[in-house]
């Protein structure tokens with residue numbers, strides 16, 4: 001327990017399990033109040049019960065691809081806690097390793113919507129709140145995007161997921177560049193393999209050739225990233241002790257990208 005994020009208010013998307021829950025734990029342990037949001041009602045309920053033992057948590061069950069859901073989520077944080085200081089764009093789904101020539105266009109739209117557009121919409125409304133005249137405390141805030149090694153390499157997933165994660169780097173840099181003088185920071189972590197529920201995508205309906213390529217590259221670095229440790233890095237990155245970090249693309253992959 002620290003007071004690194006005391007009096008800060010955070011939103012974590014996709015927080016019912018996996019990395020999102022681990023990040024929420026670290027934010028709570030650092031003293032933040034956290035609004036968690038996820039599409040999975042059962043897991044969200046379980047996560048809320050577990051996380052509430054650590055600090056102040058509010059939960060919302062919603063599909064963030066729905067038109068009003070992102071704006072409503074930011075509004076809910078402000079209604080509940082009076083402000084928003086930190087946005088963690090974590091919600092995501094893996095794709096089926098399908099290369100561009102074989103991808104169904106509806107499927108492309110769905111993956112881009114979840115893995116990129118949710119983060120863009122959440123960022124838009126968070127930035128508006130960070131800059132709201134009269135908000136409690138100074139204007140500004142922090143956005144932390146959850147990218148992937150797939151935002152740096154091309155053969156480890158299908159075209160849609162790889163494209164979305166590369167685009168998140170652009171969203172991060174654009175946000176950092178445009179708002180650096182306005183007290184807003186945006187950074188992105190690029191995790192390697194993590195033991196989470198996202199791996200269920202590896203099982204059903206995969207593109208066999210794409211999966212074979214990914215798994216051959218996967219053999220280069222079988223190390224997995226510990227989500228509890230990564231959560232702590234995220235909490236630090238969002239704290240004022242890391243106020244020099246802006247527009248950073250942070251490799252968190254046990255050295256995989258370096259190979």
Ligand SMILES: NC(=O)c1ccc[n+]([C@@H]2O[C@H](COP(=O)([O-])OP(=O)(O)OC[C@H]3O[C@@H](n4cnc5c(N)ncnc54)[C@H](O)[C@@H]3O)[C@@H](O)[C@H]2O)c1
Nearest residue numbers: 014018019038039063064090091092148193194196197198
């Ligand atoms: N697990 C890995 O190996 C790995 C590697 C690199 C990056 N990532 C990234 O980490 C992030 C977290 O994923 P994870 O590995 O913890 O997987 P996870 O499946 O455990 O968590 C993702 C969460 O996002 C939620 N979600 C999905 N669609 C949503 C929607 N439309 N609205 C609201 N919530 C939604 C899911 O219900 C789930 O709880 C993702 O952005 C993922 O791309 C994962």
